[in-house]
Amino acid sequence: MRVVIELNTLFGEKKEEAKKLVFTSIDQYPEAPVTLGTTLSNFTGDWRTFIPVIDESKCVKCYICWKFCPEPAIYIKEDGYVAIDYDYCKGCGICANECPTNAITMEKEEK
């Protein structure tokens, strides 16, 4: 069971060790604009305004949101419910739009 679930997540166990690469001064940047790592260090979800929030009491585990997420930033947890990986979610709202039971709502993110 656990193996199947891992395949459905974005990075599986690797994600637990993922650390965002943050440059705080000009000297830390590479001279040329090339990436210094994979998306395990380049988190891409920092430009959104709204974030999807899941109400599990309405979720029927149809996984339509999981299929439609273009990132993909939605994964299936061990209990079968879906969850959002906010490190990569860009707040497009497709999941909320597609959800047949309105279990996903878009809320303004506090930054």
Next chain:
Amino acid sequence: MEYKPIRKVVSGNYAAAYAVKHARVQVVAAYPITPQTSIIEKIAEFIANGETDIQYVPVESEHSAMAATIGASATGARAFTATAAQGLALMHEMLHWASGARLPIVMVDVNRAMAPPWSVWDDQTDSLAQRDTGWMQFYAENNQEVYDGVLMSYKIAETVNVPVMVVESAFILSHTYDVVEMIPQELVDEFLPPRKPLYTLTDFDNPVSVGALATPNDYYEFRYKLAKAHEDAKKVIKDVGKEFGERFGRDYSSMIETGYIDDADFVFMGMGSLMGTVKQAVDLLRDEGYRVGYAKVRWFRPFPKEELEAIAESVKGIAVLDRNFSFGQEGILFNEAKGALYNTGERPLMKDYIVGLGGRDFTVPDVKAIAENMKAIIEKGELDREVEWYHLKR
């Protein structure tokens, strides 16, 4: 090895092609356009004769030419292309990619007037319209400077990781034959060692992805890096120009070449082949008692602001000769020079003469007529007008 130049009688375009061969360029991707075509034809001839092992990529447009050159350069290769006018305009988008990705490509642009009306003759507006693409720009006065310019530009570009456009005049240089002193291959190799790239797409132990996205949180810093590279390039240009002079006898240590500045009332300032005419005219005017000098702007980007300020300190007037025009304002070099001096407190009388557009002949008598006009302006202490369409049929 003692330096003994190899003298060849070649066109400006052939001078460029020889420089590409001597620089041990590895990849050339190009598309033909008058008056550039004989550069890439000559390179193709070198390859056909087995004189070089350059990889030559024939492409379907100038946009593709620059794209392929960028791809080659991103693998760590020394890459070259050449174009003119409409071809350069078609490359515009990719020019930003080359500089933004910090690829030290060298390209020759043969200055040709933009259409319409169609023209194949000399005019600087094509290259100057690419001012803000992040490329450095070197303007050659003669065929020798085309050859020297390409060799120096690779060394400069590969030091600061910024591409360079070496600019020569349509026909006046591109198709006119002159003696060019070329450098024996071994000595070029000593001057220009193999490139050490910042990154390569073929370094599988250190994989990078090029052309990735930067969010508003990071883009700004990369722009600053490119701006600083241009600023740092000023010293590199002077050092490489000095080294070139020490090795081969032709000194390029100043970004603005000057003559008779010390006791001149005013100077002619311009770029490219027209400055050859000006230098000859200034010699003649000096014989006739005119207190006149010249300031040939070799590097337009980065702009030699500090050197211009030093010139402005010592003269009463500057006659800017613009073989180009920015519609709605004035000549482009004039605009840049005025802007560079604004906060320095140096305010010589500056007048813009629009000359030679679309290959209109600009001759020694024209320089003399402008000298008369400038002399009157300086005696009076004020401009008659700021921008003069000098050749206009009235």
